[in-house]
Amino acid sequence: MPELPEVEVLRRHLDGVLRGRRVLSVDVLRPRLVRPTGVEALRELLVGMRVHAVGRRGKHLLIDGTDVNGNGGERRIVGHLGMTGRMFVDDGAAELPRHAAVVLGLDQGRFVFEDPRQFGRFHADLSAIDDMGPEPWDAAWTPNTLHQRISGSGRSIKELLLDQSVVAGVGNIYASEALWVAGIRPARAGRRLTSDECRRLWAAVREVLEAAIELGLRARPDFASGAGGLFYYGESGAGSGVEERFRVYDREGQLCSRCGGGIQRLVQGARSSFFCRGCQS
DNA sequence: ATGGCTGTTATCCG
DNA sequence: CCGGATAACAGCCA
Numbered sequence: 001m002p003e004l005p006e007v008e009v010l011r012r013h014l015d016g017v018l019r020g021r022r023v024l025s026v027d028v029l030r031p032r033l034v035r036p037t038g039v040e041a042l043r044e045l046l047v048g049m050r051v052h053a054v055g056r057r058g059k060h061l062l063i064d065g066t067d068v069n070g071n072g073g074e075r076r077i078v079g080h081l082g083m084t085g086r087m088f089v090d091d092g093a094a095e096l097p098r099h100a101a102v103v104l105g106l107d108q109g110r111f112v113f114e115d116p117r118q119f120g121r122f123h124a125d126l127s128a129i130d131d132m133g134p135e136p137w138d139a140a141w142t143p144n145t146l147h148q149r150i151s152g153s154g155r156s157i158k159e160l161l162l163d164q165s166v167v168a169g170v171g172n173i174y175a176s177e178a179l180w181v182a183g184i185r186p187a188r189a190g191r192r193l194t195s196d197e198c199r200r201l202w203a204a205v206r207e208v209l210e211a212a213i214e215l216g217l218r219a220r221p222d223f224a225s226g227a228g229g230l231f232y233y234g235e236s237g238a239g240s241g242v243e244e245r246f247r248v249y250d251r252e253g254q255l256c257s258r259c260g261g262g263i264q265r266l267v268q269g270a271r272s273s274f275f276c277r278g279c280q281s
Numbered sequence: 282a283t284g285g286c287t288g289t290t291a292t293c294c295g
Numbered sequence: 296c297c298g299g300a301t302a303a304c305a306g307c308c309a
Contacts, residue, residue: 002288032303059289083288084305099305117304119289128290155297164290171288269298272287 002081004136004169005212007059010087013223014061015054017089018111022068023049025105030118033101037123045075045124046104057129058168061087078128082119088112088224133165136206141167143199150190150198157193157201158186158273170205173249174212176274178204180248180258185280186273187266248274 026043028034034042048069055062063077079087086097089111096103097114102122104111113122121128133149134141146167150160160166161175170178179186181204184197193201247257251274252265261278 006288080289082290082304085289115304116306117287117289119303121290153296159298162289173288270300271289 002059002083002085003171003174003212004056004059004209005174005216007056007061007081007169008213009216009221010081010223011054011056011061012217014063014087014089017109018051018054018063018106021051021109021111022107023047023051023065023104023111024107027103027105028101029096029103030099030101030115032118033113033115033120034123035121036127037125041124042077042102042122045077049075058132058135058164059171060129062129076124076126078121078123078126079113080121080128082115082117082121084117085113085115085120086223087114090224131165132168133163135168136170136209141202143195143202146202147193147195147198150193153190155190156186156268157184157188157190159269160190161205162269162271167205169209172271172273173246174205174208176249177247178208180274180276180280181208183280186268186275248276250274 023046026046028039028042031039048067049065050068051063051065053064055064059080061079061081063079065075067073067075079085081087089106089109092105092110096112099116099118100112100114101118101120102113113120134145149166150157153160155163158175158179161170161178162172176186178201182197182200184193184201248263250272251263254263255261256263256276256278259276259279261276263274263276266273266275
């Protein structure tokens with residue numbers, strides 16, 4: 001469940017259940033996911049840490065705390081869900097998921113990070129968030145900075161939106177959705193967008209992400225249960241009655257809700273894009 | 282049942 | 296600088 005909205009909804013949940021907790025033990029079942037930093041560095045950072053907040057940077061989760069045993073130094077763990085990662089806190093009674101990667105023993109309950117495809121990360125290395133672009137709601141991200149950032153590029157605007165140094169947190173689904181809202185075809189070269197199109201796209205990115213966060217909060221997903229924790233907004237609210245209907249994503253061959261045109265799929269950079277032939281230019 | 286798809290991203294090569 | 300291919304991996308679907 002990995003674009004910015006899903007990560008943000010999870011962040012709020014984890015912040016509520018992890019804040020104030022102490023980490024007593026670290027169990028790494030899949031060391032692969034703890035690279036590039038090794039398991040030892042992770043354990044040193046975590047054991048004895050008290051969580052004071054869970055944050056987010058793009059699609060990365062940040063677990064911040066202080067060392068309560070030693071000098072009270074600040075500590076930060078960076079997690080990424082990849083395509084299929086999950087994180088939850090439970091009481092430790094249930095069996096661990098098959099693909100559990102990192103388990104933290106807490107003073108109350110336990111934290112579990114699991115990821116079937118093992119594309120996720122959980123480590124002490126901060127380099128992943130070092131040269132990331134602005135958050136969509138950052139004052140540093142404006143229609144103008146977007147325009148400047150892409151105006152020299154011949155790459156397609158769809159691929160540019162997926163580039164985390166352009167803006168943080170947009171993934172494959174919401175890139176297509178934002179381009180539909182802005183009325184821009186995904187294959188257009190970045191340098192060929194007008195400043196007005198950049199303004200529309202800038203607003204569309206915020207709008208689409210905001211709406212998805214709202215939806216995710218309303219869905220009140222059950223992060224700890226297997227199927228519920230893996231809910232994806234486009235499918236169903238996992239029984240919550242909340243449903244998101246994408247405007248174009250995964251709707252090849254269907255009709256556009258805005259103009260009645262046909263929705264088409266194309267492949268860019270080995271990923272599917274979806275757009276309406278009628279009202280995106 | 283085999284192959285083709287999937288929310289991410291790092292890296293390599295031409 | 297770019298685009299494209301590949302690779303990490305499991306699961307789902309037709």
